[in-house]
Amino acid sequence: MIPTVNGSLPGPTINVREGDTLVVHVINNSTYNITIHWHGVFQLKSSWMDGANMISQCPIQPRNNFTYRFDITGQEGTLLWHAHVVNLRATLHGALIIRPRSGRPYPFPKPYKEVPLVFEQWWDTDIELLNSRPAPISDAYLINGLAGDSYPCSKNRMFKLRVVQGKTYLLRIINAALNTHLFFKIASHNVTVVSVDAVYTTPYVSDVMILTPGQTVDALLTADQPSGMYYMEISPYTSANSLVPVPPSTPIRGLIVYEDAKSTASPSNSLMPSGMNAISTAHRFSSNITSLVGGPYWTPVPDHVDEKMFVTMGLGLKPCPPGTKCIGPFGQRYAGSLNNRTFVIPGTISLQEAYFYNISGVYTDDFPDQPPMKFDYANFGVRTNFEYKLMFPERKTSVKTLKYNSTVEIVVQNTGIITPESHPMHLHGFNFYVLGYGFGNYDPIRDADKLNLVNPQMHNTVGVPPGGWVVLRFKANNPGAWMFHCHMDAHLPYGIVMVFIVQNGPSPETSMQPPPSNLPQCTRDPTIYES
Numbered sequence: 084m085i086p087t088v089n090g091s092l093p094g095p096t097i098n099v100r101e102g103d104t105l106v107v108h109v110i111n112n113s114t115y116n117i118t119i120h121w122h123g124v125f126q127l128k129s130s131w132m133d134g135a136n137m138i139s140q141c142p143i144q145p146r147n148n149f150t151y152r153f154d155i156t157g158q159e160g161t162l163l164w165h166a167h168v169v170n171l172r173a174t175l176h177g178a179l180i181i182r183p184r185s186g187r188p189y190p191f192p193k194p195y196k197e198v199p200l201v202f203e204q205w206w207d208t209d210i211e212l213l214n215s216r217p218a219p220i221s222d223a224y225l226i227n228g229l230a231g232d233s234y235p236c237s238k239n240r241m242f243k244l245r246v247v248q249g250k251t252y253l254l255r256i257i258n259a260a261l262n263t264h265l266f267f268k269i270a271s272h273n274v275t276v277v278s279v280d281a282v283y284t285t286p287y288v289s290d291v292m293i294l295t296p297g298q299t300v301d302a303l304l305t306a307d308q309p310s311g312m313y314y315m316e317i318s319p320y321t322s323a324n325s326l327v328p329v330p331p332s333t334p335i336r337g338l339i340v341y342e343d344a345k346s347t348a349s350p351s352n353s354l355m356p357s358g359m360n361a362i363s364t365a366h367r368f369s370s371n372i373t374s375l376v377g378g379p380y381w382t383p384v385p386d387h388v389d390e391k392m393f394v395t396m397g398l399g400l401k402p403c404p405p406g407t408k409c410i411g412p413f414g415q416r417y418a419g420s421l422n423n424r425t426f427v428i429p430g431t432i433s434l435q436e437a438y439f440y441n442i443s444g445v446y447t448d449d450f451p452d453q454p455p456m457k458f459d460y461a462n463f464g465v466r467t468n469f470e471y472k473l474m475f476p477e478r479k480t481s482v483k484t485l486k487y488n489s490t491v492e493i494v495v496q497n498t499g500i501i502t503p504e505s506h507p508m509h510l511h512g513f514n515f516y517v518l519g520y521g522f523g524n525y526d527p528i529r530d531a532d533k534l535n536l537v538n539p540q541m542h543n544t545v546g547v548p549p550g551g552w553v554v555l556r557f558k559a560n561n562p563g564a565w566m567f568h569c570h571m572d573a574h575l576p577y578g579i580v581m582v583f584i585v586q587n588g589p590s591p592e593t594s595m596q597p598p599p600s601n602l603p604q605c606t607r608d609p610t611i612y613e614s
């Protein structure tokens with residue numbers, strides 16, 4: 084048994100236009116606490132609708148209902164919705180497609196058809212048991228709910244896209260996998276990327292793409308090859324040089340079928356990048372994309388920075404409590420941190436309500452702008468005292484408060500010792516500019532000069548390269564409590580999470596509204612929420 088929305092996997096596609104108000108009634112007939120997060124939606128002045136469990140709201144409890152209602156403004160493209168409580172997003176997710184207002188064109192030639200492609204992970208087990216397995220391991224991957232011919236039991240259930248010679252299709256691609264970055268490739272065809280995370284890009288031609296969990300790509304595919312059948316393929320990108328043995332995963336295939344293809348023709352194969360080639364392919368794809376300057380919603384990079392942060396991301400180990408079974412290497416527990424803090428999710432009231440009603444004792448306003456010790460992670464892969472300290476982070480619910488409309492720049496430095504892998508950092512409520520990506524230590528003199536302030540890509544989720552860094556900038560123009568966290572679902576309980584509180588602006592127009600009267604209440608029993 085798996086929990087689903089309206090009985091389907093993936094869940095229903097939501098189609099809206101920019102400028103619409105989206106209203107979704109959630110009726111919780113499951114036995115779980117639920118929230119639904121609208122991943123990548125700005126939620127301008129509607130932070131109560133963000134759906135982050137115990138951050139923006141208490142969960143919708145079994146046999147309870149809640150209605151999400153918010154405006155979708157200032158963004159177009161492909162996003163996703165998903166549950167935001169423990170690992171329920173494994174099966175509770177779907178596409179959220181935002182088209183231009185009627186009469187407004189795309190900034191690229193109108194496609195003949197649009198095709199959502201939702202990539203997922205599948206486990207032959209109960210969702211509750213997932214936490215007892217190492218994160219990257221699943222039994223299969225799915226394209227729009229189908230595992231295809233990689234397994235005997237699903238060989239007749241393969242996703243097929245029928246195409247007409249010469250026509251162009253807009254693929255709306257979503258990586259809804261819990262814990263794996265995925266490569267995607269179509270045999271013998273190039274695609275043209277036109278948007279990432281619902282932000283238009285300079286058209287970028289590629290034969291392969293990579294998406295971190297939570298990322299989306301819109302790409303044009305033209306049926307310009309000799310008539311026939313061609314595989315499309317997804318395969319996991321495991322940048323982790325992990326001590327956890329990860330069994331080789333089987334790539335999952337779908338088919339592009341030209342309308343007059345002979346049914347006997349054998350499909351042409353594609354070849355996925357692997358090993359070091361995978362790291363360089365991933366880096367090339369991720370770092371080459373630029374924003375469509377002058378396109379819809381483009382705003383130039385703010386050049387004045389009000390708040391500078393340097394955030395180190397750690398994934399290490401902590402001792403396993405006696406008498407329990409832990410899944411980390413050497414039988415220990417994983418511990419994650421940002422600036423040496425392991426985020427503890429509040430247990431009795433949502434963080435946003437505690438902020439709004441001024442309830443003390445729920446969180447502290449002291450998230451550090453810098454890591455607490457001198458950053459001497461000089462040699463990637465070499466164990467230093469600094470790394471050792473990262474293995475014993477402080478457990479705390481601490482937030483970083485931002486003034487309304489301030490511009491924030493964050494250098495995120497990946498320092499994972501146990502598993503130097505790419506971590507997809509996701510910011511709720513905002514898109515950020517990605518000014519630069521690199522490997523090794525961020526050097527404020529050498530690297531700051533090379534940042535792209537002209538046409539940087541924008542994202543809500545960015546993969547911080549293994550043993551590397553990214554520089555992000557965003558404008559805090561939306562009051563409320565917003566999570567910034569690793570979008571590998573398994574890393575949420577490890578605490579690779581922080582929360583920004585953006586204060587009210589000068590007018591009622593720029594201030595938080597009171598919560599809706601039916602916002603779910605927490606009960607007095609904190610044990611029913613995630614820890």
Ligand code: C2O
Pocket residue numbers: 120122135165167297509511566568570
């Ligand atoms: Cu898509 Cu906080 O997540």
